[in-house]
Amino acid sequence: MIVLALATAILLLLSFIADRGKTLAGLKKGAKMFLNILPALLSVLILVSVFLYVFPAQVLTEWLGRGTGWAGIASAAFLGSISLIPGFIAFPLGAILVRSGVSYQVVAVFITTLMMVGILTLPLEAKYFGWKVGILRNALSFAGALLVGLLMGIFL
């Protein structure tokens, strides 16, 4: 995060020294793109906020902890796909699950689907790629994430 801010500041400064007009044009373009996507983005964040209220971390833990075997994997895949949880919540959650005896397979499926599949962000994705491609990409990612999670379970 700090690295990103620093890199941006340095590049911006260099760009400004090299060509003021070009830099301003670039900033204007960037700002316009940001403002264009902002309403859709905020709407998705609202969805995510409501989602996390309905399914708070404790509830997720409980659900994932209860499931065993295929039912556990299915619920992990389902919850992982519809959640949009930042890494700083998801990874500690995964660690707690492992410590409380949930199988690695379930945790791995939850983490991989969480990362690779984003149902809640689909409206945003569709704005860039269209609904069909967005759904197709998520469906393929879901299959891939499930495969990765299951394979990991074999080796862990």
Add this chain to the structure above:
Amino acid sequence: MKNRAIVIMKKFAFVVLFVMFIAISHMMRFAGGMEIGKNFRVFFMEMILILPLMFILIGLFEVWVPRERIIRHLGAEAGHWGTLWVILLAMLQVGPLYAAFPVAALLWRKGCSVRNIFIYLGAFTALKIPMLTFEVGFLGWKFSLLRALFSFPVFIVIGFLLAADLKDRQFEVKEPV
């Protein structure tokens, strides 16, 4: 000018309604609404810290990097090196998946191939270095290493599949307006 104001108001109507809902929740001491508002603040902070920086970088990239260069290095004829470059680019990034979409649109405008765009997205979801360090800290080396190792072929295959599927269609990455 007036029309434009109406268009903007319409776009933000849902957000305004939500903010009003949160405000009323606070006045009425409605716990559910207050909780949702708290969640929203967390996600909003994450977004507002990262995305403006991303869009500054995207803007600079837009004006400084010539299209020919991207076509040459990341385009349909670029081969394996192009794929390697987009994966490296994705690994260096931070933020949630939605931060990757505008970058994908930028790469598309500059002539990056369909395959490399989707490989970029896949690498972004699975291999971001800031995320990996965090993952190793909580779930251990073995977990992260296996996940990265198995994810790699998966998103490469997804990139090839989507590119093959979209080859004969009128696919484009749009910039939301």
